[in-house]
Amino acid sequence: MISSQDVKRLAASLGFDACGITRAEPLSEDEAKLKDWLREGKHGEMKYLENFGDRAKRFWESFPEAKSVIVMGVNYYSEARDRGSGIRGRVAKYAWGKDYHKVIGKRLEEFKIRLSEKAGREIRAETCVDTKPLLERSLAQKAGLGFIGKQSQLLSPKFGPWLFLAELVTDLELEADIPFIGSCGTCRICIDECPTEAIRLEGGIDARKCIAYLTIEHKSEIPDALRSLIGEWVFGCDICLEVCPFTSKAKETQWSEFKPESGVGEKLDLLKLLQIQTNGVYEKEFQGTAILRARRKQLLRNARVVLENLDEEKNKDRGRAFERVD
Ligand code: B12
Numbered sequence: 001m002i003s004s005q006d007v008k009r010l011a012a013s014l015g016f017d018a019c020g021i022t023r024a025e026p027l028s029e030d031e032a033k034l035k036d037w038l039r040e041g042k043h044g045e046m047k048y049l050e051n052f053g054d055r056a057k058r059f060w061e062s063f064p065e066a067k068s069v070i071v072m073g074v075n076y077y078s079e080a081r082d083r084g085s086g087i088r089g090r091v092a093k094y095a096w097g098k099d100y101h102k103v104i105g106k107r108l109e110e111f112k113i114r115l116s117e118k119a120g121r122e123i124r125a126e127t128c129v130d131t132k133p134l135l136e137r138s139l140a141q142k143a144g145l146g147f148i149g150k151q152s153q154l155l156s157p158k159f160g161p162w163l164f165l166a167e168l169v170t171d172l173e174l175e176a177d178i179p180f181i182g183s184c185g186t187c188r189i190c191i192d193e194c195p196t197e198a199i200r201l202e203g204g205i206d207a208r209k210c211i212a213y214l215t216i217e218h219k220s221e222i223p224d225a226l227r228s229l230i231g232e233w234v235f236g237c238d239i240c241l242e243v244c245p246f247t248s249k250a251k252e253t254q255w256s257e258f259k260p261e262s263g264v265g266e267k268l269d270l271l272k273l274l275q276i277q278t279n280g281v282y283e284k285e286f287q288g289t290a291i292l293r294a295r296r297k298q299l300l301r302n303a304r305v306v307l308e309n310l311d312e313e314k315n316k317d318r319g320r321a322f323e324r325v326d
């Protein structure tokens with residue numbers, strides 16, 4: 001027999017920063033929320049989310065012996081230490097190092113093998129990092145890892161908003177953890193600081209306005225009204241995580257793969273980006289990083305928007321300098 005404590009010890013020995021367990025069952029209430037969100041069109045061009053319900057149903061039907069979901073958190077926080085120069089755009093922290101799908105996916109496979117060894121039988125386990133129709137934040141809250149903040153990130157009492165989430169759905173019967181109860185209270189800092197007003201007071205975001213969506217998932221041109229609000233973000237956005245008071249809990253990651261030295265780092269050179277003429281060169285340049293989630297055309301489009309914004313900033317500065325001279 002393998003206990004929940006054994007599972008957590010094993011997860012910690014493999015470097016996972018947090019681990020909790022919840023029962024394997026469809027999350028009907030949360031899926032209903034997702035349905036409403038989709039009905040309101042808040043997902044924009046992320047068509048793959050539209051059949052989430054059907055995919056989730058098929059997933060659970062294909063795994064009737066599933067008993068538990070082991071939810072892992074991976075701390076990816078790194079302090080900014082960029083000393084580079086040039087005309088550059090900001091990259092969200094989650095994409096500084098190596099592609100988390102690959103890094104964590106590999107570690108999950110190892111976890112699965114070690115669990116079978118410990119259990120003394122070949123267990124059935126499906127691994128997931130973004131890759132299955134599972135609402136990862138809801139599962140993490142149910143497994144006791146933290147609560148969902150107004151900006152819709154899972155906030156961990158130990159690591160703040162800087163955890164990747166990953167799961168093993170398994171046929172092992174394990175004792176479930178108590179769901180985490182917490183709330184933002186009256187805080188609304190992220191709502192006030194989000195440049196595009198994408199965060200709703202009642203919680204959750206309108207992805208169509210979110211810079212992370214616009215720079216990574218949105219394939220068409222960026223709407224005129226939002227271009228200047230994107231500021232310096234060339235890939236993703238971290239503002240609502242950086243301003244969250246729970247960021248005071250952040251600690252440097254132990255995963256060398258996610259440090260800025262392991263990948264593209266904190267900023268991308270915009271003029272260099274604009275010189276990438278073919279998809280082949282683009283793929284080679286960003287191989288093994290999460291940047292490839294965006295196509296070459298999208299990243300170059302983002303680079304143009306940020307250049308426009310930096311130019312505007314410079315013009316404003318010049319204006320201010322003249323004001324001072326006068
Ligand atoms: C689509 C997606 C996006 C979209 C939409 C984001 C969104 N907020 O919905 C975009 C491209 C904008 C995005 C951006 C980011 N993402 Co993203 N994304 C996803 C993905 C693939 C699906 C999320 C989803 O289904 N969204 C639809 C909405 C409706 O679902 P939801 O917000 O999770 O809400 C559900 C529940 O949480 C619950 N719920 C929602 N609000 C509330 C409120 C209360 C009170 C309660 C009880 C429940 C509840 O009900 C909802 C419906 O089921 C997940 C992986 C996954 N499979 O879960 C990663 C994921 C959520 N993303 C992640 C990350 C890291 C990011 C970014 C930080 C990356 C960046 N810096 O650019 C940003 C953060 C932006 C933000 N403020 O959310 C991590 C989050 C980790 C964490 N600690 O929470 C995930 C879990 C990936 C992972 N495996 O680690 N993302």
Ligand code: SF4
Pocket residue numbers: 151193194195196197198199205209210211212237238239240241
């Ligand atoms: S990621 Fe940026 S744009 Fe998106 S909700 Fe957070 S602050 Fe707003």
Ligand code: SF4
Pocket residue numbers: 149150151152183184187188189190191243244245246
């Ligand atoms: S900034 Fe405040 S309101 Fe927003 S998620 Fe953090 S605690 Fe909640």
